[in-house]
Amino acid sequence: MNCQQFKEKTLDFLYEEVSEEERQELTGHVQSCSRCRDEVNSLKLVRNEMAEWKDPAERAFPVAIPYPSPWSALKQWLVPGEWSWRSAASFAMAAGFIVLCAFSILGTEIHISNQGFEFRADLFRSARPRSNPNTSIDRGVISPAASSNQSISTQEVAGMIQASETRQQQLLRSEEERLVNQLTNSYRTQLTGLTRTMDSKHRLDLANIYDNLEQQRLADLQRIRLTFSSLDERTAQQAQQTQQLVDIIQKASYQPK
Amino acid sequence: MNTVVPDEALVERTVRGDTRAYDELVCRWQSVIYNLVYRMLGKEHEAEEVCQDAFTAAYLNLKNFRRESKFSSWLYRIAINLSTSHLRKRQRTPTDSLDEMTERGVSAEIEAVQWNLNGGPSVEARLLERDRARHVRRAIGKLADEQRVVLILKEYQGLTFKEISEVLNVPVSTVKTRMYAGLNEMKRHLNHAGLQGN
Known part of the structure; x- marks a missing residue:
């Protein structure tokens, strides 16, 4: 070198x-x-010689960083960079869209009338059947004004009531059948269980137990029958009352003004 | 095991809005940057101010930080730029030419006597040491900015020539040239003060 x-x-x-x-x-x-x-x-x-200039003593002095406020941090997160009129307009439009979506989800209705604003929010309203303006039925009450103006709507009401009664009777019958079958299956299961668990010396009592169960079953069936008869009667009474109501409405609709 | 989170990860978190991450960066680098700025300026209270400004400037410009270099190199560069501009400002408005030792005045002498009473070096030795440090500080102060920066980064911050070249964004050969010139200048100033070789 x-x-x-x-x-x-x-x-x-x-x-x-x-x-x-x-x-x-x-x-x-x-x-x-x-x-x-x-x-x-x-x-x-x-x-x-340079090493003679020792390190300065450790000094714990506070360093204050001008961190942004939460609001400006949010602004920065939403619209990075400078906050201009254009970005503000974009932000306002996005916010409006979100509010509209929220109103739609909540089923909000805003009515403007002479009395002022009416604001109504019903989250589950869309799940219920909406009232038909022709029949003017709302919460089970027939509007007299509507029925007097439109006589055809009462006939529709009568048809609907008839259909409803038929459907109700069908439901009652199917429910009766279901209960009887359930009861019969229950007896059958109990009898099978008894046969299995009892030893030979108790088998002699099986006939008596069976008789008791049979009597109990008949009594239960009788009770069910009575209950359903009562329900039938009540349904018939309600149907009769409804028919009377429909007749009254029809008569009222044909009365001269 | 407690693993140290890299600076770059803390930078990413800060950019995403995590101010605690930047607090950690400040805590990690405060002492180093203060030391550097103090060597550049020679005055403690001014070093504190510039150190504060450096961390604030770094925070506000963190989005512009390109990940090509290390965060520490970038922070060093900010601190050096601020220190240099502070020195220029000071030269334009020379209000106080006294150095730290003179500023402290009598209190430094009292401190030296107390240290001696507690079994430390003699007052004479202590004052001599302070005198030598003052000469070194003055000699460094007389260097050209670019030589002073390189000398401080190498001698007091312990950076390698490659790291210094990254901080200053100049080739390693340039760093060495400045370093060599700076050392020779220091030799000249210290000889002039009659210190070298004592």
């Missing part, structure tokens, strides 16, 4: 940023060349 090559590596050598191989090579040159040795030594002296 010559002096020129050493000079290029002097700082790396001084600050020990060389590989082990290079270090050995540079050390060898320093030992053999007095001029380069003097140069390195003078730089080391400068370094030693």
